[in-house]
Amino acid sequence: MNERVMQFRIGMFVIVAGLVLTMLIVWFGESPALLRDQVYLRARYADAPGVLEGVAVRKSGIRVGEVAAIQFDHRPNQPDGVLVTLAIEHKYSIREGSVPRLSRSLIGDVTIDLLPGTGQANLQLGRTPADAPIVEGEVAADPSKVVAAAMQAFDMVGNTLKTINEAADGLAKLSKNAEHIDDFLKTWTRSGQNVSAASQGIDQFLKTNEDEFRTTIANLKKVGEKLNNTLTPETQDSLKTGIARFSTATARLDAQLADVGPLLKDLGSPVNHAPTTDFGQSVRRFNRVVADLELLSASLRNRKGTLNTSGSIQKLLTQPDLYDNFNTMALNASQALSQLKAVLTSFRAFAERVSRDPSAISRGVLAR
Structure with a gap:
């Protein structure tokens, strides 16, 4: 009996827990929309930044619904855009001419506000998303862009104030320099008087030497004519x-x-520079030959600068016997090398035989 009571209690606990879990799923999931009496309205936007399903729809600051679906506008003969389906609770009415305005805060939160319409009758909303009427929505100005424009305006105002300050400084400097203008005008007047006096002196000089200038000009004309004739x-x-x-x-x-x-x-170029022309290379070779001849002549001279008759090269050049001895030695060396070549050939043949058959040595020793 106790076991059956325990089983009944466990069964009831499981059933109650399942019901509670089902209620939580229905309440916090997508199913509450099925339990609500909602009507639908579709708003078309050219651009819908930040819109997600579940975004609140407000009218005069009061939440009247939420975004149910988002899809692109694929209707024929219509420009590209976004269709946002709004689920409005049936107890709220919307006037004709209402405009769903998409607004975005500085922190990025997106809301859709239904601006009051000018019509007298209420807008007929659809019972399903497919039957929902389509209205044109508008997108409010992005606050971040407004702030950026305001910052640019402040910068322009700052630049204007800076320009005004610079103009004021220039005006102050101009007022300070006004005292020097009178001195400049006086100096200019004196310069004009000096120029006038100089012009009078030049005029008097021209009048005094007028005949000489005429003679000189006539001579220049004659010279020009002669030059043209030449x-x-x-x-x-x-x-x-x-x-x-x-x-x-x-x-x-x-x-x-x-x-x-x-x-x-x-x-x-210096001596260590490599020449780039044939003549330069020939000159370089000639210099080397001259240097070698200089070394040879230095070896043939003694300390006094005269020809050294007791040197090895001089003896080789002046004593034929010494040359003959060297020639004989060269011939003997050549013959010895020829004989050594024959010996090396025999040794090479022996080494090849041994390498092919190493046991030939032992067999030859045993045979003897």
Whole structure:
């Protein structure tokens, strides 16, 4: 009996726990919408930043519904946009002409406010999302962009104030320099008086020497006429031809100097510099030959600078017997090398036989 009571209690506890769990799931899940009496309205936005399902829909600051679904506007002959389905509780009415405005706070929270309409009748909402009417919504200005624009305006105001301060400083400097303007005008007046006096002196000088100036101008005219007579077209052509030939000769000379440049560079470069031209390399070889001849002549001289007759090279050049002895030694060495070559050939053949058959040595020893 006690066991059955215990089983009954456990069964009741399981049933009650299941009912409570089901109620919690229904209450905190998506199912409460099924238990509510809701009507639907679809709002079209060109752009809907930050909108999610469950976002609150408010009218005059009071929550009247929430966002039920979000989808792109794929209707034909319509521009791209977003259709946001609003689930409105049936007890709230919406006037015709109401506009769902999407607003966003500085911290990123998104809400949809139903602006009051101007119509007299209420808007007929759909019982299902598919039957919901479509109205055009509007997106409020982004507060972050407004703040950025305000910051730019403040910067522009700061720059304007800075410009005004600079203008005020310039005006103050101008007022300080006003005292120097009078001195400048006085100096300018004196300079004008001096220029006037100088012009009067020049005028008097021209009047005094007028005859001489006329004679000089007449002589200049004669010189110009003689120069024109001298520079006839034939003379001008000859002069042009001479200038052209001179230019051609100058160009050829420049080309020749450019060709000779590397050779001059090799001739003027230090000894350890590698020449780049054939002539430079020939000069370098000639220098080496001269250096070798200098060493040879130094070895042939004694300390007094005269020819050393007791040196080895001098004896080799002056005594034929010594040369013959060296020649004989070379011949003997050549013969010895020939004989050594034959011995090496025999030894190589022996080594090859041993390498092919090492036991041949032991067999030969045992055979003897």
